[in-house]
Amino acid sequence: MGLFILLGLFALLITFGLPVAYALGIAALSSFFYEGLPVLIGVQRIVSGVSIFSLLAIPFFIFAGELMLHGGIAAKLVRLASSAVGWARGGLGQVNVFSSMLFGGISGSAVADVSALGSLLIPVMKEKGYGDDYAVNVTVTSSVAGIMIPPSHNMILYAVAAGGGISVSNLFLAGIIPGVLMCIALGFAARWVAIRKNYPTEPFAGWMAVGVAAISAVPGLFTAVIIVGGSLSGVFTVTESGAIGCIYAIVITMFVYRSLSWQGFCTSVQRAVRTTGMVMILVGCASAFGYMLALYDVPKMLTDMLYVISDNPIIILLMMNMMLLILGMIMDMGALILICTPIFLPVAVGLGMDPIQFGIMLMMNLGLGLCTPPVGGCLFVGCAIGDVPIQRAVKSIWPFYLAIFSALMLITFVPAVSMILPNLIGL
Amino acid sequence: MDNAAAKKNIAQQLINLIATTCTLISGLSLVTLTLTFGWLVYGRYILNSTPTWVEQLALLLIITITFLSSAVGIKERTHLAVDILPQMCSPKVQLLFRIGCDLVLAGFGLLLALMAIELIEFSWYKRIPLLDIPEGIKYLPVTLSGSLLVIFSLNNIRNSVARLRSPDCNKRLSNKSGED
Numbered sequence: 035m036g037l038f039i040l041l042g043l044f045a046l047l048i049t050f051g052l053p054v055a056y057a058l059g060i061a062a063l064s065s066f067f068y069e070g071l072p073v074l075i076g077v078q079r080i081v082s083g084v085s086i087f088s089l090l091a092i093p094f095f096i097f098a099g100e101l102m103l104h105g106g107i108a109a110k111l112v113r114l115a116s117s118a119v120g121w122a123r124g125g126l127g128q129v130n131v132f133s134s135m136l137f138g139g140i141s142g143s144a145v146a147d148v149s150a151l152g153s154l155l156i157p158v159m160k161e162k163g164y165g166d167d168y169a170v171n172v173t174v175t176s177s178v179a180g181i182m183i184p185p186s187h188n189m190i191l192y193a194v195a196a197g198g199g200i201s202v203s204n205l206f207l208a209g210i211i212p213g214v215l216m217c218i219a220l221g222f223a224a225r226w227v228a229i230r231k232n233y234p235t236e237p238f239a240g241w242m243a244v245g246v247a248a249i250s251a252v253p254g255l256f257t258a259v260i261i262v263g264g265s266l267s268g269v270f271t272v273t274e275s276g277a278i279g280c281i282y283a284i285v286i287t288m289f290v291y292r293s294l295s296w297q298g299f300c301t302s303v304q305r306a307v308r309t310t311g312m313v314m315i316l317v318g319c320a321s322a323f324g325y326m327l328a329l330y331d332v333p334k335m336l337t338d339m340l341y342v343i344s345d346n347p348i349i350i351l352l353m354m355n356m357m358l359l360i361l362g363m364i365m366d367m368g369a370l371i372l373i374c375t376p377i378f379l380p381v382a383v384g385l386g387m388d389p390i391q392f393g394i395m396l397m398m399n400l401g402l403g404l405c406t407p408p409v410g411g412c413l414f415v416g417c418a419i420g421d422v423p424i425q426r427a428v429k430s431i432w433p434f435y436l437a438i439f440s441a442l443m444l445i446t447f448v449p450a451v452s453m454i455l456p457n458l459i460g461l
Numbered sequence: 462m463d464n465a466a467a468k469k470n471i472a473q474q475l476i477n478l479i480a481t482t483c484t485l486i487s488g489l490s491l492v493t494l495t496l497t498f499g500w501l502v503y504g505r506y507i508l509n510s511t512p513t514w515v516e517q518l519a520l521l522l523i524i525t526i527t528f529l530s531s532a533v534g535i536k537e538r539t540h541l542a543v544d545i546l547p548q549m550c551s552p553k554v555q556l557l558f559r560i561g562c563d564l565v566l567a568g569f570g571l572l573l574a575l576m577a578i579e580l581i582e583f584s585w586y587k588r589i590p591l592l593d594i595p596e597g598i599k600y601l602p603v604t605l606s607g608s609l610l611v612i613f614s615l616n617n618i619r620n621s622v623a624r625l626r627s628p629d630c631n632k633r634l635s636n637k638s639g640e641d
Contacts, residue, residue, distance in 0.1 A: 051547045052562045053540030055531070060569050077576040081603055085520040093491060093526065094498075135637045270502060300488075307487040311530025312540055318527065352638030366541040411541075 037330040039063040040323070054369045055312070059319035065326045076322050083321025084314050087273065088202070089194055093310040094276025095187040098257060098283050099146050100302035100309075104357035105287025105294035107254035108150040111136045114247040120236035124228020126159045127168065128221055129236075131176045135217045136255065138180035144404050147177035148412045151308050152419040164233050166422045167430045174416035174427070175434035176220050181367070182213030182394070185261045185279075187371075190272070191317065192393045195324070195375035200389050202272045203265045207455040208390045212398065212445050229434055234311035266459070271322060313368055320372035327373075333380045340381060347385045351446050354378055355399060363401020366411065370400050391445070394452040398442045402435070475614050480536050483529040483609065490522040497522075514591045521592075524599055526611025528606035535566060536613040552631050560621045563614040577603035 039060050047057035059080060068075040102108070115132040122128045133151050138144070153175045154169055159169035180187050184206030193200045227233075257279050265274035287294035294302075327333070340350050358378070361370055376395065382392040404412040417424050445453050501515040534540045547558040577600045585597035624630055 047562075047565070048543045048548050049593045050562055051542050051544035051558050052544045052565060053535070055540060056566060056569060060565065063569075063572070074576050074579055075573070077573060077603070079582060081524065081577075081580075081600065085524055085599070087516060087520065090519055090523055091492070093494065093523065097491060097495065167475075274498055274502055277495050278502060281499050303488040303491055304484055307484065307491050308528045308534065308537075308539055310491070310526055311487065311528075311534055314523065314527035315531035315534075316541070345509055364545075365543060369541070 036065055036068050036326075037332070039068050040326050040330065044374070045404070046259065054366060055316040055319045058316070058323040058369065058373075061324070062319065062322035062326050066322075069326075069329070076325075079325055080318040083318040086112075086198075089314070089317060090191065091190050091202070091273040092187045092313060093306065094273065094280050095185050095190075095261070096309045096313070097299065097302065097306040098185075098261070098276065098279045100306045101143065101280065101283040101287055101299075102254065102257065102295065103146055103150050104298040104302045105253075105254075105283065106291060107257075107293075108133075108137055108154060108286065110247070110251045110254055110291075112151065112154050114244075114251040116236065117239045117243045117247045121238040123225055123235055124164075124233040125418055126155065126162060126164060127172045127224035127228050127233070130155050130159070130169075130172045131217050131221045131224055134173070134176035134179045135183060135214065136251070138177070138183045138213070138248040142399060144177040144180040145411050147180040148173055148267040148415045149419070151177070152416050156416070156420045160420070163235060165231060165430075166420050167427050168227060168231065168233070170420035170422045171431045172220070172224050172415045172432050173420075174405050174410075174412045175183045175431065175438060176217065177412050177416075178398065178405065178438060179213050179217050181397050181401045181404075182216060184209055184211045185258065185276070186397070187313070188367060188397060188400075189190060189372060189393065191313075191371045192375055192396065194317070195320075195372045196379055196389055196393070197376075200393065201456075203262075204390055204456040205393055206262050207459065208394050208452040210455055211451055212394050212441060214440055215444065215451065216398070216441040219441050220434060222344055223433040223437040227430075253290055257283050257286070316368050317372060320369060324376050327376060333377050337381045337384060348447070350381070350385060351387075353403035355382065355442065355446060356397070358396060358399035359402060362400040363406045363410070365403075367400045367404060370403075371396065388449065388453055390456055391449050391452045395442070395445050398438065398445055402438050402442070405431070405438075473616070476536065476612065479609070479612070480533045480622025483533050487530045487533075494519055494522045494526075494567045517589055517592045520597055521589075525602045528602040529609070532570075532606045532613060535610055536616065538617075553625065556621050556625050556630065560618050560625075564619070567611045567614035567618075570607045570614060572607070574604050575612065575633045577601075577607055595639035605633045 044057050044061035047060060048054055063073050063076045066073050098117070106276040112129065112133045115136065119128040119132050120126065125132045128305045129222065130151065133155065134147055137151055138147050156166070156169045156173055160166050180186070186206075186209065189209065190202055193205060250434055260282055261275045261279040264270040264278060265272045270278060284294070284299070288299070340353060343353065344350060361374065379389060379392055383389060404410050407413060407428060413424060413427065417427050497515045497518060501512055505511045533539070547555045550558070580600040581597035581604065584600070585595045587596040588594065589596050589599070
């Protein structure tokens, strides 16, 4: 009955439109009350769930992303991508994918990626004769790179949800190859659609232009190097590297690029605290919710259920992927990371999967969820920018879904794809 | 403008002011957080003396940012929500869903505020190590957040009820702040 209250009340509240974070908190406190546990302890768990030192990196990554967004770095990366890959068939589609890979490495957020690159590239693509649905689809699906390519605040959420035993630096390393692989797959999909629809190519601007664009983009790209390199080398902790990344981003955008105004800075701070509040209250409430899930032994129940269906690891992994994909379609990523990790991770580890590999698989599954209706943050933002109805975008998005799905299968069944870098140079 | 409308306007302005103040405090906390970590690294590598208080201060600041910003998020409706069912209904029913959700949120806010007051009382005489201030301080933003949840939710309810009574209650609702 207690578990029914926990899950049932949560499902009911989110169905009625209550914010997910508060629905988690209310369901958790109700279960505390039902079980006769002091509700005070539940509130204390919410607060202690927020005040975890390793989570401090999250506001820094979000802040750095906002500073880059308002500091004009996205435009420089698009220029670099355009000069480097714009000459290929369906050139702007390739530019879009390549820009997402570069920008995702800085912002760490898929939605930031869509809004920054989408507002730059979608209008240009439409103007040059590309289909508006194509422009939206490429932008939306390639934004998943923001989650896979480090730094990514979702990976910190995963590390915390997994119990804190996983190195965030290793997770960052593990995301690189899958993220690049996914972008290559998306590049092929973009090219295939471009050939079928006879989309134009851009003239090659020459190596000189590539060099100039690269030099101009390097200071901005260096933010990612500071954040990832700083924590990997052991010079900084992940949290410190996030803070140093923010300070560097302020210096670069204000004094080198001179593209971040005081107004832009204030907007960045305002947006960063807004997003931080949203993410961190989710973390706090999910912490109380997770406590009750563990109390009801839900992870063991799920493991037993999956083993009843099949004891074949391939089938179980496929089922897990399917469940995560479906959940990703109906709920937001942050909440799902916090809820699903304690439930699914023991099953994955039981099958011999490394927690880091599982983390990367989880990110890509839920990242794909951001691009699917009915609750796809990236899809909504992309369609709003491109002024394309969601139904029309979804009709022609399947080659891109297929590309991400093929990368997902590689990550699931070939451990080396995620594990080679952590094993080679990890901490 | 009649007396009731003027009062309503003043109340709305007051609520906007509270929300802006909370955002300002959160923003200053974020900038302070960033600078203190910069100071931590500077102290460790340049001054050869790590400021150990940074970690405890950072945890206080993150609680402040989280609880104040999340309360403002209720006013501005920026929280992540899965409103599939309300979206399928008519605008009037959507408003009723919103009123219901805001009522639940107000109740939750009240509970949060009361529990946090108990936690403050319980932990006031303990000290936060290195900062040497009462531990109860870390629950102050939680109390404030709970109270703000009540205020903002009740304000949202008032706006929804006013809209329900207005002739344009059949227009589609936006999820953006200030548009309802």
